[in-house]
Amino acid sequence: MPNRNRNALSVSQLNREVKALLENSFMTVQVEGEISNLARPSSGHWYFTLKDERAQVRCAMFKGRNLRVGFRPKEGDQVSVLAKVSLYEGRGDFQLICEQMRESGTGRLQAAFEQLKQRLSAEGLFDQARKRSIPPQVQHLGVITSPSGAAIHDILQVLQRRCPSLPVALYPTAVQGAEAAAQIVQAIELANRDQRCDVLIVGRGGGSLEDLWPFNEETVARAIVASRIPVVSAVGHEVDISISDLVADLRAPTPSAAAELVSPDRSIQLRQLEVLSQRMHRQILRQLNQQRMQLQHLRQRLRHPGERLREQSQRLDQLELRLQRSLQHKLRMQGQRLEQLEHRLERSSPQRLLARKQALLTPLQQRLNTGMQRLLKHKQEQLSAQMRQLHGVSPLATLERGYAIVQDSEGQAVTSSQQLKAGDQLVTQLHQGRVFSTVERTDD
Secondary structure, three states, X not given: OHHHHHHOOOHHHHHHHHHHHHHHHOOOEEEEEEEEEEEOOOOOOEEEEEEOOOOEEEEEEOHHHHOOOOOOOOOOOEEEEEEEEEEEOOOOEEEEEEEEEEEOOHHHHHHHHHHHHHHHHHOOOOOHHHOOOOOOOOOOEEEEEOOOOHHHHHHHHHHHHHOOOOOEEEEEOOOOOOOHHHHHHHHHHHHHXXXXXXXXXXXXXXXXXXXXXXXXXXXXHHHHHHOOOOEEEEEOOOOOOOHHXXXXXXXXXXXXXXXXXXXXXXXXXXXXXXXHHHHHHHHHHHHHHHHHHHHHHHHHHOOOOHHHHHHHHHHHHHHHHHHHHHHHHHHHHHHHHHHHHHHHHHHXXXXXXXXXXXXXXXXXXXXXXXXXXXXXXXXXXXXHHHHHHHHHOOHHHHHHOOOOEEEEOOOOEOOOHHHOOOOOEEEEEOOOOEXXXXXXXXXX
């Protein structure tokens, strides 16, 4: 019996080995189920149970991970989690340590998408004959998207490169979430009331089907159809197709591509200007040569009276000089205009913009470092206080004051003499070390 006790595992050892076995046997698993018993303590961690119709499993999602979840889960939600299999040693509970969580609703959304697509198609809202053409020379561009999203930055970068002089009106709106569809509809209606823009770009950057869902709402589709201003839809990436893409007058695969489609290329305009300048120069030279030939012809025909002929010749020379001066003046004005355009192009260089942005980034980085250090110091002070509190209620602190813990041969704590009989083996845990003894008699 004593030999077997020395070889036996303690409960802590058993749970520790089972935990290691589970974590080494399962790398990462994806589990889907319904949330129940959801708890959010002040620590910021989430504790809940995932269940289906036949079983359930405990789950924990710690603060550093649940901050990345794009929605707030609640009781009864159907979710899918990416988790590690583990064991909570303190209770011996089998549990999942969740790394990621997403809503399980893609199939439902896809079915709703197909249903709305068929209904609107039957109404003829996707027909190309109904759609309007985009103006070849856009005078004022309207953009309906989030002011802080990647889409507006991509559009402005393309316009800065192709046509920085094109006016842009931003109609800010949410592009995902429950309120996004209503805000997009209001922005389209506001742009039509303003009557400033001759083209609207409606869209956002890429995302999941849930993220892009406002652009699959019927209200948004009908607002695009009702718009008096031609609409270019630029939702997500090239592989993403939304209802807005199908009803819009023009579909662009990305927001950047939409900006490319509606903006003229400044380099092409400069080349056209150069071609026109050369054509005008050739035309003036051609006219000058014709005048010279005509002058020579008149000189041959009108040899007398000589004085009058000389006067006419002198007048023609003056006209020729005026024509040359006019030509030189026009060429000089065109050259100055070209230099102004080159200076404007140089001032709008992306390198200068990048330098200004970097200057703004430096104080932000300093503020971030200061905030992180302050937060770290605060967390360290909280940890020290909690460790002092934990030590105050620790059984080890009680043992230091001269108390002892008495256990029977099974490792159970002895709190009454009625639990014992003569001959039982006892283990007494002191502050330092253990004492093994045998019961001779008991006294109730």
